[in-house]
Amino acid sequence: MAQRKSRSDRRLDLIEAARRAIIRHGIDGVQLSHVAEEAGLTSGAVLYHYPDLSELLVEAQHAGMERFYEQRLRQLATLTDPVEKLVVTIRSGLPTGPLDPDVRLLNELGGAAGRIRVYGVLLTSLYDRQVSMYQAILDTGAALGVFRLSAGSLTIARNLVALEDAYGYRITARHPLIGPDEAAELILSYARAATGNDLNH
Secondary structure, X not given: OOOOOOXXXXXXXXXXXXXXXXXXXXXXXXXXXXXXXXXXXXXHHHHHHOOOHHHHHHHHHHHHHHHXXXXXXXXXXXXXXXXHHHHHHHHXXXXXXXXXXXXXXXXXXXXXXXXXXXHHHHHHHHHHHHHHHHHHHHHHHHHOOOOOOOOOHHHHHHHHHHHHHHHHHHHHOOOOOOOHHHHHHHHHHHHHHHHOOOOOO
């Protein structure tokens, strides 16, 4: 006999279903019925857990962002070498390929951010946290004498996040010459110049 899911597990399932629905139908086109279909539930069952669809959509977007900040921080916590930290952070900020669901979700969010204030706030928060993450790595490396920064750590960190975003979009847009490996190398080329380190790791 199948074990009945807890309320929290059901909500997690609905968040994942909402993510799939957003990718399939777009942030402006997704409807309650789409989420219900992805979850294999009735619309009423979805509303039981999330009476406000917009709340569910925001939670779905937030869950998609976790990979690009919280998960990276956990990975960085296992490393000590600033060079390794910087290389790992750059590589982990890019899509795995054109169909990467987390990045496609962020692209949808970016398209709606100018019209829907809460999405703009989410994206701004993610950007600022990513900048702080990079800045901490750069400052540590500079303090240890491993990096010779060509500009302030804040400037370099902002540029690194901007490059992540730009090349991530190119990957999901299926640029024929820019895949994850090529994008990582392009960002690393900037990071080498900005840190005065060959970043061989």
